[in-house]
Amino acid sequence: xxxPVLAIERVSVSLPRGGDRPFAVKEVSLEVRPGEVxxxxxxxxxxxxxxxxxxMGLLPRGQLRVTQGSIRLGGEELxxxxxxxxxxxxxxxxxxxxxxxxxxxxxxxxVGRQIEEVxxxxxxxxxxxxxxxxLMDDVRLPDPNKIYHAYPHQLSGGQRQxxxxxxxxILEPALLIADEPTTALDVTTQAQILALLKDLRTEHGAGxxxxxxDFGVVADIAERVVVMKDxxxxxxxxxxxxxxxxxxxxxxxxxxxxxxxxxxxxxxxxGQRVLETVGVSKLFREGGMLQPQxxxxxxxxxxxxxxxxxxxGxxxxxxxxxxTVARCVARLIDPSAGxxxxxxxxxxxxxxxxxxxxxxxxxxxxxxxxxxxxxxRTVGQSIVEGPMNYGVPRADAQKRARELVETVGxxxxxxxxxxxxxSGGQRQxxxxxxxxxxxxxxxxADEAVSALDVSVQAQVLTLLEDIRDRFNLAMxxxxxDLRVxxxxxxxxxxxxxxxxxxxxxxxxIFAEPRHDYTRELFAAIPGxxxxxxxxxxxSIA
Amino acid sequence: MSNRLSSxxxxxxxxxxxxGGGILLLLVAMxxxxxxxTGYDPTELTPRxxxxxxxxxxLLGTDMAGRxxxxxxxxxxRISLFIGFAAAVLALSAGTxxxxxxxxxxxxxxxxxxxxxGLMAIPGILLAIALVSLSGAxxxxxxxxxxxxxxxxxxxxxxxxxxxxxEEPFVEAAIGLGTPxxxxxxRHILPNTLPALIVQGTYIAASAILIEALLSFIGAGLSPxxxxxxxxxxxxxxxxxxxxxxxxxxxxxxxxxxxxxNVMGDGLRDTLDPRLAKRVGGVAQ
Numbered sequence: 001x002x003x004p005v006l007a008i009e010r011v012s013v014s015l016p017r018g019g020d021r022p023f024a025v026k027e028v029s030l031e032v033r034p035g036e037v038x039x040x041x042x043x044x045x046x047x048x049x050x051x052x053x054x055x056m057g058l059l060p061r062g063q064l065r066v067t068q069g070s071i072r073l074g075g076e077e078l079x080x081x082x083x084x085x086x087x088x089x090x091x092x093x094x095x096x097x098x099x100x101x102x103x104x105x106x107x108x109x110x111v112g113r114q115i116e117e118v119x120x121x122x123x124x125x126x127x128x129x130x131x132x133x134x135l136m137d138d139v140r141l142p143d144p145n146k147i148y149h150a151y152p153h154q155l156s157g158g159q160r161q162x163x164x165x166x167x168x169x170i171l172e173p174a175l176l177i178a179d180e181p182t183t184a185l186d187v188t189t190q191a192q193i194l195a196l197l198k199d200l201r202t203e204h205g206a207g208x209x210x211x212x213x214d215f216g217v218v219a220d221i222a223e224r225v226v227v228m229k230d231x232x233x234x235x236x237x238x239x240x241x242x243x244x245x246x247x248x249x250x251x252x253x254x255x256x257x258x259x260x261x262x263x264x265x266x267x268x269x270x271g272q273r274v275l276e277t278v279g280v281s282k283l284f285r286e287g288g289m290l291q292p293q294x295x296x297x298x299x300x301x302x303x304x305x306x307x308x309x310x311x312x313g314x315x316x317x318x319x320x321x322x323x324t325v326a327r328c329v330a331r332l333i334d335p336s337a338g339x340x341x342x343x344x345x346x347x348x349x350x351x352x353x354x355x356x357x358x359x360x361x362x363x364x365x366x367x368x369x370x371x372x373x374x375x376x377r378t379v380g381q382s383i384v385e386g387p388m389n390y391g392v393p394r395a396d397a398q399k400r401a402r403e404l405v406e407t408v409g410x411x412x413x414x415x416x417x418x419x420x421x422x423s424g425g426q427r428q429x430x431x432x433x434x435x436x437x438x439x440x441x442x443x444x445a446d447e448a449v450s451a452l453d454v455s456v457q458a459q460v461l462t463l464l465e466d467i468r469d470r471f472n473l474a475m476x477x478x479x480x481d482l483r484v485x486x487x488x489x490x491x492x493x494x495x496x497x498x499x500x501x502x503x504x505x506x507x508x509i510f511a512e513p514r515h516d517y518t519r520e521l522f523a524a525i526p527g528x529x530x531x532x533x534x535x536x537x538x539s540i541a
Numbered sequence: 542m543s544n545r546l547s548s549x550x551x552x553x554x555x556x557x558x559x560x561g562g563g564i565l566l567l568l569v570a571m572x573x574x575x576x577x578x579t580g581y582d583p584t585e586l587t588p589r590x591x592x593x594x595x596x597x598x599x600l601l602g603t604d605m606a607g608r609x610x611x612x613x614x615x616x617x618x619r620i621s622l623f624i625g626f627a628a629a630v631l632a633l634s635a636g637t638x639x640x641x642x643x644x645x646x647x648x649x650x651x652x653x654x655x656x657x658x659g660l661m662a663i664p665g666i667l668l669a670i671a672l673v674s675l676s677g678a679x680x681x682x683x684x685x686x687x688x689x690x691x692x693x694x695x696x697x698x699x700x701x702x703x704x705x706x707x708e709e710p711f712v713e714a715a716i717g718l719g720t721p722x723x724x725x726x727x728r729h730i731l732p733n734t735l736p737a738l739i740v741q742g743t744y745i746a747a748s749a750i751l752i753e754a755l756l757s758f759i760g761a762g763l764s765p766x767x768x769x770x771x772x773x774x775x776x777x778x779x780x781x782x783x784x785x786x787x788x789x790x791x792x793x794x795x796x797x798x799x800x801x802x803n804v805m806g807d808g809l810r811d812t813l814d815p816r817l818a819k820r821v822g823g824v825a826q
Contacts, residue, residue: 330717332713332716332717355719356719359716359717359719362717363718364714364717366710366714368710371710371711372710372714373714374711374715374728374729374732374733376732376733377728377732385715385718385720385728386719386720389718389719389720389721389724431714434714438718
């Protein structure tokens, strides 16, 4: 057995006083061997990123520090290393890639120069330009000579992450730390980056410490897994073993909470149609007086139908126009063309003043639970606001709010509290209660579970399903995640570049995706080999 | 930490807020209790006692006309503090109104902000002198002259906050709930501009007090008979070498007031307005 490149032994990092717990991480031990991918999996607050920062010596100074244990990089103790020594090690012996490649790159320098800077900082001797171009080729960037001179905003998200990886690997570090490197990327791009990391690990022989919240990603890339919860290691072992026979309840729960790629059985008895869009389009115009005008067709002639008690999933990657469709239906933006029929009344062209009646019938839940509630108003004030706009007396609205809050699984006493006193999942429940208070016919959920931890996500999905059936709602469910769509939706519309490329019953789309793009999406789902690919579903059906 | 209770509590623990606020409270108390703290009428001319040095009789001495300097300083605090407070409140109100409308009503944005740009292009002090000399100096016109040039800055600040907050999902949710525009502005957007406004208000108050003193000093301000700090300093100018206390006493109070307000403003900014606050702790280099 080769010596580990990274050995973390019983490391604790203390939190400043007044935190919700005394330690950010407590007695964490793990090892990474050369050429091995070790995944740290955990939900938010599990301490997985703090562990990575502790290794890199990047803990926020004065707030967090390693209080015990040892971190050794190739035998060298890091917890006692000087700032200068750590600086020398970073980039050369260990390097890191981050979640958001746009903010991790400097927007005012060409990316090639930024990669070269790593060489310059470490006084690398040799033909720097050639080395950079070779690395860009290694990370499969097309046309390195051209991309060398490109600025970050001119590249796609996937290309930016490849630049970051090139920058991280250019000095052949022994250890690469990847902190949720694919979370901000589209699913097809994510699959490519994961494949790239796997290849590079063999080519460059670096040990990879990969931080993720997604067990699908773990199944795809990890050789060994470390499951963390509340700053402690819950379970560690070979990935195969942990995924197949998780020992700890927490691991079992996490794995069980990953939506399986098995479409829900088709339900019959479609109710009355409440929503139909006919050729809805949305154009955005850019430029103006001094620049030539440019038109972006965000949504292009979209036809959808939705009935009571039914969930229609709109699935697509970023820029596909799925959210724009939702916002047109909710009339938060005005569609450029086409008709939106709600109960056979065209609302697409209604002027804003006449929308009051429509607003009540269409309610929306947003992605970011931290920004969907006004931080300066109590939860109760937020929930009664809608009904009171429509003339419901305050006392009645409050009574109803209490019932609804309890319906979504939160104590009625929550009404007097402010949003910051709730967790992300609880806030999303409160947003659902706020939407329900309007007694809508159509509920639009725009990536409503995307920002949530997987266990919370499962609970909110169950809640959405439950209220849809209880209130006989028509639900428009916007998501980038086919696994989530499979779990909840009766029918799915797949969008790409503003167009609906395929629509059909969920089971049918999963069994026989007709459009190439749909197939591509399926192929890119992390963990598909483990939790059912389209082919497996077909064999079951 | 976005809740108003917790941020208020945080603010009250900030050393800048405690120190600045404490000094300011003392000054306000001094201004209010001026008749009790001084034995002399600040406007009473007693040439017999002119240019007396500070001592037991006259705590801070007397000026050229024999008026008690301590008494003029204490009564002058009333005018200075009132002008600072009034100018801040008026500039904030007017600027907030303009900023809210410009930020939320797209049709009016261009027009309103160009007017603000125009106002900003004129140096504030010149505009103030012009306004005062046009209408004659009274408390009202001096305040007007001080707060009008401050409006564009407040309007721009509020507009920029409105532009970012109007895109927040909770505002979209409110639109979806059928909330009328004026309630969206009042309930959802205005409260979220408050921290920045409070901070901006302290800076306006400090600069208003300075500008008032400056206007008095150059003779464009309130009537020289009124006991303001600026007037007192202006009158002491000719005899500074013989009787420096006439300038030093009101000057020290002026400096202390402005410093206290600014220190408090910095403390409030750090606790109430995280957008402007310095980061706590360092980032590894």
